[in-house]
Amino acid sequence: MSIIRYQPLETVAWSGLNRLSNLRDELDSLFEMPFWSNFGRQSQLFSGWSPALDLYQNNDNVIVRVELPGMRKEDIEISLQDGMLTISGERKSETAEGDKAERTERYVGKFRRSISLPTQVDSSKVTATYRDGILNVTLPKAEEAKPKQIQVNVA
């Protein structure tokens, strides 16, 4: 009916480029990574979906921000065990029956990220929000882990 511009090479080049840029990101983040957070991520090089994770801390909280576009809130699972925060979940395919995927770069399926927290946190006060595809987890530091000002009296 019409002339079809079939471009298999373009697609192949694409995923290739993606892999390269992922590799670059991975290498970059390996250099920037503090030693304690290396585990759990290395094995995910090139396999599946490994959402980007940022970690912040201030005097009162440890804050974790994860890029999880297109999830349903109820499909995100957050757990805390032995100072290790694990965020996991599953993204469902958006392709309905009868639809034809022309091209897909988006990862569908399960993911799991674990990060060991830099300090002890109060697991009963952890809160999380999910907005614009960004998950924010706030973990209040345990009382004993908070920095304390020590008054020294000079005699």
Place this chain on the structure above:
Amino acid sequence: MNTLVRENRNANQQRSEQFVTPAASVIEDGDAYLLNVEMPGVNKEGLEISVENNELRIIGRRSLPEIDGTLVHRESRSENFRRTFELDPSIDTSKISAHIDQGILTLRLPKAEQVKPRKITVS
């Protein structure tokens, strides 16, 4: 229809602002194509979508709330998103609609009522 996924990479050069390319998928859904683009941290206000000369250009600017604290570890990119697609002539560009939900931009690109036969001249 196959050109929907063809990209115009040259159009992205020669600009000073740095962008990253968001992951995208194209689904054919009966009388339309659905283009899904992953843009975490982008909301409605940060989107800029334009069609010019059959070129669909999508820019998504992140509006992430500042986090009060020191950064310990970072994997996310700070650049905004941009991606350009060449649209197939069979798409009715006047009827493109878009919405964004949880960082996924969905564009619905309806096929034209009747795709006019194209004239091919032999030189």
